[in-house]
Amino acid sequence: MSNYSFLNDKLSKKTSIFGLRLWVVVGICVGAAIVLVLFLISLWFTSKRNKTKKNNTASQQQPTKLKASPLIILNGNSATTPTIPNISKEIQEIRVDPSHPTPDPKLPNHPDPVPEQELAKEEEASPLGRNRIHIEIGKDHRISYPERAGGSGHGSGESRSGPRSGDQVGGAAMTVPEVSHLGWGHWYTLRELEESTNGFADENVIGEGGYGIVYRGVLDDNTYVAIKNLLNNRGQAEKEFKVEVEAIGRVRHKNLVRLLGYCVEGAHRMLVYEYVDNGNLEQWLHGDVGPYSPLTWDIRMNIIVGTAKGLTYLHEGLEPKVVHRDIKSSNILLDKQWNPKVSDFGLAKLLGSERSYVTTRVMGTFGYVAPEYASTGMLNERSDVYSFGILLMEIISGRSPVDYSRPPGEVNLVEWLKTMVTNRNAEGVLDPRLPEKPSPRALKRALLVALRCVDPNAQKRPKMGHVIHMLEADEFTLRDDRRFGREHGRSPRDGLKPDKHVNESGDSSGYESTAQTNRSLWRKQEPEEQ
Numbered sequence: 001m002s003n004y005s006f007l008n009d010k011l012s013k014k015t016s017i018f019g020l021r022l023w024v025v026v027g028i029c030v031g032a033a034i035v036l037v038l039f040l041i042s043l044w045f046t047s048k049r050n051k052t053k054k055n056n057t058a059s060q061q062q063p064t065k066l067k068a069s070p071l072i073i074l075n076g077n078s079a080t081t082p083t084i085p086n087i088s089k090e091i092q093e094i095r096v097d098p099s100h101p102t103p104d105p106k107l108p109n110h111p112d113p114v115p116e117q118e119l120a121k122e123e124e125a126s127p128l129g130r131n132r133i134h135i136e137i138g139k140d141h142r143i144s145y146p147e148r149a150g151g152s153g154h155g156s157g158e159s160r161s162g163p164r165s166g167d168q169v170g171g172a173a174m175t176v177p178e179v180s181h182l183g184w185g186h187w188y189t190l191r192e193l194e195e196s197t198n199g200f201a202d203e204n205v206i207g208e209g210g211y212g213i214v215y216r217g218v219l220d221d222n223t224y225v226a227i228k229n230l231l232n233n234r235g236q237a238e239k240e241f242k243v244e245v246e247a248i249g250r251v252r253h254k255n256l257v258r259l260l261g262y263c264v265e266g267a268h269r270m271l272v273y274e275y276v277d278n279g280n281l282e283q284w285l286h287g288d289v290g291p292y293s294p295l296t297w298d299i300r301m302n303i304i305v306g307t308a309k310g311l312t313y314l315h316e317g318l319e320p321k322v323v324h325r326d327i328k329s330s331n332i333l334l335d336k337q338w339n340p341k342v343s344d345f346g347l348a349k350l351l352g353s354e355r356s357y358v359t360t361r362v363m364g365t366f367g368y369v370a371p372e373y374a375s376t377g378m379l380n381e382r383s384d385v386y387s388f389g390i391l392l393m394e395i396i397s398g399r400s401p402v403d404y405s406r407p408p409g410e411v412n413l414v415e416w417l418k419t420m421v422t423n424r425n426a427e428g429v430l431d432p433r434l435p436e437k438p439s440p441r442a443l444k445r446a447l448l449v450a451l452r453c454v455d456p457n458a459q460k461r462p463k464m465g466h467v468i469h470m471l472e473a474d475e476f477t478l479r480d481d482r483r484f485g486r487e488h489g490r491s492p493r494d495g496l497k498p499d500k501h502v503n504e505s506g507d508s509s510g511y512e513s514t515a516q517t518n519r520s521l522w523r524k525q526e527p528e529e530q
C-alpha cells in the first residue's frame with residue numbers, strides 16, 4: 001500500500017518539461033514508442049509489397065518462367081524450367097555526316113572488316129525523291145543517313161515511352177477516327193491501347209525492330225496482345241494504310257502471327273497482334289540456354305515444318321501472294337508448345353505500299369538475303385526460299401548465318417556447312433547443344449533440303465510446298481534428291497561452270513559447289529538405304 005502511494009507521489013510530481021506531471025511524460029513517451037513501432041512495421045510491409053509487385057511484373061514479361069513446356073517434359077528435359085533467353089537488342093544510332101558517307105561494309109573490297117554478324121540496308125525514297133538509307137550493323141549499331149527535312153527519325157526520333165493522347169506527331173494533331181471498322185479485326189482507340197500497356201510503359205516493351213517498338217498489352221477482356229507502334233508514319237496515307245492492313249488482316253494461318261487490329265489516330269499507326277508467349281527462335285538458338293538446348297531435334301523439325309507451312313500459305317494460298325522478305329530466326333515466334341508463328345509478314349509490303357513515301361525495302365537481314373535480291377533488288381518468293389534455307393541451316397547447326405567471332409573458314413554458315421558436307425562430315429555441323437543427335441538419315445534429309453533452298457540459281461530452288469513435302473515424306477525426298485543430284489550435280493552446264501563468286505549476302509559458293517555438296521550427301525546416303 002505504501003509502495004503504491006510512493007509511486008503515486010513520484011508520478012504526480014511535476015517535471016521540468018512544460019511543468020507536466022511525470023505520468024503524463026511517461027505516457028507520451030510510451031505512446032510515441034508505439035507510434036514509432038507501428039510506423040516501422042508499415043514501412044516493412046510496404047517494401048515487401050513493392051518487391052512482390054516487381055516480381056510479378058518480371059514474370060509477366062517472361063511468361064515461360066511460370067511453367068515448363070509440355071514438350072520439354074515429354075522429351076525428358078524437364079529438370080530445369082527454361083526461361084526465355086535474353087539477347088541484347090539495343091541499337092545505338094550513329095549519325096552520319098552527309099558530306100562523309102560511311103562506306104558500305106558489305107562491299108567485297110571494303111578495307112575494314114564488318115564487325116558484326118548482321119547487316120541490313122534499307123533504302124527509302126521520300127516524296128521529294130531524296131533517298132534515305134539506314135544501315136543496321138549487327139544488333140548494336142544502326143547507321144542512319146540524314147532524313148528529309150523536318151523529319152523525326154526512323155529509330156531515332158520517337159521516344160520509347162510511346163505516344164500519349166493529345167500528342168502531336170509529325171505535326172498532325174490527334175483526331176477521332178472517321179471510320180470505326182474495316183469489316184475485319186478491330187479498330188482500337190489510342191486510349192484503349194494506352195490503357196492496355198499502362199501508358200506504353202517501358203516495362204511493357206517486348207522489343208524493338210526496324211519498324212518500331214513492340215509493347216505487350218492486356219486488353220479489357222484479359223487478352224494479351226503485342227502492339228507494334230510504327231515509326232516513321234508521318235505522311236503515310238491513311239487510306240493506303242487501311243487497304244494494306246485489311247489485306248494482311250484477312251490472313252489466317254496457325255503458323256502466322258495473327259493481326260487482330262490496328263489503331264489509326266492522328267499520325268499514330270499501330271498494329272495489334274496476337275501475343276506469342278515463348279520468345280523468338282533467335283533467343284532460343286543463340287541465347288544463354290546452358291549446355292543443353294531445350295530445342296530437341298524433333299522440336300527443331302517441328303519448327304521448320306511449321307515455318308514452311310506458314311510460308312507456303314503466303315506464297316501459294318493467297319492472291320496476290322505475299323513475299324515475306326525478312327525470314328530470319330528473330331521473326332519466328334514460339335508458343336509454349338514450341339509451335340512456330342511467322343511474324344512481320346506483309347509489314348514490309350505494308351510500309352512499301354506508299355510508293356511516294358517508301359519505295360522499296362531493298363534488303364532484309366544480312367546473311368539471310370538471297371543473292372539475286374541483294375544484287376538486283378528483284379524480289380519474288382524464291383528469295384524467301386533462300387532465307388528459309390539459311391534458317392534451316394541455323395536450326396541444324398545452332399550457328400548464326402554470319403558469325404565474325406568464328407575462325408575465317410567458319411564465318412559464313414553456308415560456306416562452312418558446304419565444306420563440312422563435302423568433307424563427309426555431316427554430323428560435324430550439328431548444334432553441340434542438341435540433347436540428342438538425330439538419325440543420320442534425318443540429318444541428311446534436312447541438310448539436302450537446306451542446300452537446295454540456298455541454290456544460287458533461284459529457279460532451281462524448290463517451292464515452299466515442295467519443301468514441306470521433302471521434309472515430311474522420307475521416301476520421296478531421298479528419291480527426289482538422287483534425281484536432283486543426277487539432274488543438276490552432273491549436268492555439264494553446272495559442272496563446267498566454276499561459278500564461285502562472293503555475293504552480297506556473304507555466300508561465296510557457286511552452282512558447282514552446291515551440286516557437289518548435294519552429291520556428297522546423297523552418295524553417302526545410298527548404302528544406308530539399301
Ligand SMILES: Nc1ncnc2c1ncn2[C@@H]1O[C@H](COP(=O)(O)OP(=O)(O)OP(=O)(O)O)[C@@H](O)[C@H]1O
Nearest residue numbers: 206207208209210211214226273274275276280330
Ligand atoms: N506478336 C508478338 N508476340 C510476342 N512478341 C512479339 C510479337 N511480335 C514481335 N514480338 C517481339 O518483339 C520484338 C521486336 O519485334 P519486331 O518484329 O519489331 O523486330 P525484329 O523482328 O526483331 O526486327 P525487324 O522487324 O526490324 O527485322 C522481337 O523480339 C519479337 O520477338
